[in-house]
Amino acid sequence: MAGIGFSLKKLSSQDNLASRSLAGGHAILISSGPWIVIMCGLALLHVLGRPILDPTELKVFSILVIYSFALSLVITSPISLEVTLRVSRILFQRQFHEVRGVYLAALFITTVLSLAGGMIVFFGLIRLPLGLGLAALICVIQVSHLWLAMAFVAAIKQYAAVTTAFALGLSCSVVFGTAAASLGYGSDGMLLGFSVGLTISFCILNFLILRTFPGPLIPLYELPSKLRSIRPTSKVFLAAGVVSALAVWIDKLIVWNSGEATAVGEGLLYAVRYDSPMFMAYLSVVPVMSILVVWLETNFFDNYRHYRDIVHSGGTLRQIEAQRASLAQDTVDTVFTAFLVQLTISAVLAVIAPFLASLLGLPYDAISVLRLALIGAAFHFLFQASCGVTLFVQYGKAYLWLQVLFLVLNAAGTALMLRNPDYLGLGYVLAAMISGILAYAAMRHTLGTLNRLTFVVNNPAVSG
Incomplete structure (x- = not known):
């Protein structure tokens, strides 16, 4: 907002x-x-x-x-x-x-x-x-x-x-x-x-x-x-909200219903090798994500509002295109730089994963899962950041399809990799990596066609 x-x-x-x-x-x-x-x-x-x-x-x-x-x-x-x-x-x-x-x-x-x-x-x-x-x-x-x-x-x-x-x-x-x-x-x-x-x-x-x-x-x-x-x-955004939440949790649900799960009481399942590493990986993206939120709600918002002001005030096509190009370039540079910072943080944490596992009391066989989760979280950050920009400019259909993509890949990858206990967590990494790269490409395409999105797709007089 x-x-x-x-x-x-x-x-x-x-x-x-x-x-x-x-x-x-x-x-x-x-x-x-x-x-x-x-x-x-x-x-x-x-x-x-x-x-x-x-x-x-x-x-x-x-x-x-x-x-x-x-x-x-x-x-x-x-x-x-x-x-x-x-x-x-x-x-x-x-x-x-x-x-x-x-x-x-x-x-x-x-x-x-x-x-x-x-x-x-x-x-x-x-x-x-x-x-x-x-x-x-x-x-x-x-x-x-x-x-x-x-x-x-x-x-x-x-x-x-x-x-x-x-x-x-x-x-x-x-x-x-x-x-x-x-x-x-x-x-x-x-x-x-x-x-x-x-x-x-x-x-x-x-x-x-x-x-x-x-x-x-x-x-x-x-x-x-x-x-x-x-x-x-918007029914599209309503559906996207449900899908986005399911996409984040689908891998946990699948692991909880697999041989990796341990039952505590009747009906309560958890995966000791999977749950804690995944939550720690999510926690690792919070600092960089907070910086991106500051940027999204300040610099990006100001630039996007300036673009909209030029459109609503009847600016020339050259003025509109110049502001769109400036907004797109600044956004792409910022998101990619933030991703590189997060990837570096995740890589460093993956190197010291044995120390983190000892500090958190994780079993030894959870170290490999923690390393995979940390790398996957970096690409998940790229996915969330790119989707955030797409959502900000209210391109609902693109946002929905990206969430569906991550849901399907996360579910299929997790289920497939469960066949080998050594590959636990790799399904999430592959899903986050593919989805993150495609979401980044979709964000670039969205910003590149922002004029059409503004004048046609999000224009009630045209789209009906």
Whole structure:
């Protein structure tokens, strides 16, 4: 969403280390806030819970957090894309009073779908005990709320408050989670305590959103008719949201249902050689991704807005083409440079993988998977960065097909490589590599044909 650029630009343009660090830190939370909180909280609780909980209970807690995160991402990705399109259009039209209605409607839909999805997974498929199932259900709802809130946080531009909200929530998750476990409530108590911290983060973000966008509340008796009247802004982006979330998790689902998986309790599966290396690899791209977010929401946004201003003000074809060429060249150079930096970081981490495995307590046979995951994450970064640019200029069909490509390649590659245990993780690497290169090529093509995209594809008068 274009709204976050103003404050980030103000910070990143100041010529001092503190301001640039703050811009990067805020960008990390804007782009990956819930993911960072969940992974950090999970790691801290895992360390602090060792002397308190039985190893099996601790593993159950970790698996359910991962399951909750995966399910919430699949549920909220299409909703977040939809509300981002709606709110961007509303803010452009300066109809600020409509934002609250969109947010509350999205919040209601997210809650209902998370509740239904959680009940199907935790009680229907896995058949958890009542207490543990309810704790997992609360967790998936709270994570879903956080993902939705992040789609609106970009527009409120109160980054100190947002950062404080996540820091406070993470602290409370650790405190309440360990307290519940130490009082003898087991893994369900720790999971419930962890969810309390997520709830605190969401409540702060919810307050900021409602305060920033005041407006009339819809009476409850009118809500069903209002929801029935809502039609997706773009079915393409809605489908792309579902596919993108599935593409990220499909390899884990396949590995969890293979011989690599280990069962903990009834229905709870995890892969000790695969899960931790993959999450560590994802974590390795966050710093560079945050820098790219700052650039995307400042320099790229300014250049793209200038291009649109020239178009809307009736600029000459030469002026439009000159700005498009400048925008394309700057974007291609920035994304490729960021990829090279990330690839270097991933290569260095792959070299010291034995040390990292020892530090994290991973088994020896997970080192090869960690190395593959780190290299794959670098190309996954290229894929995400290129898709981000494509999404920014609202080329929905290209974005959808790229997500479908990664989903198919990730699923097929993972399933194929599982035939040989030594090749575990190679399917993800090949899928990320092919998808990243093709997404980069698609981004270059999109920027090269931006005039056609602007005047024809995204022009309602032409496309209908």
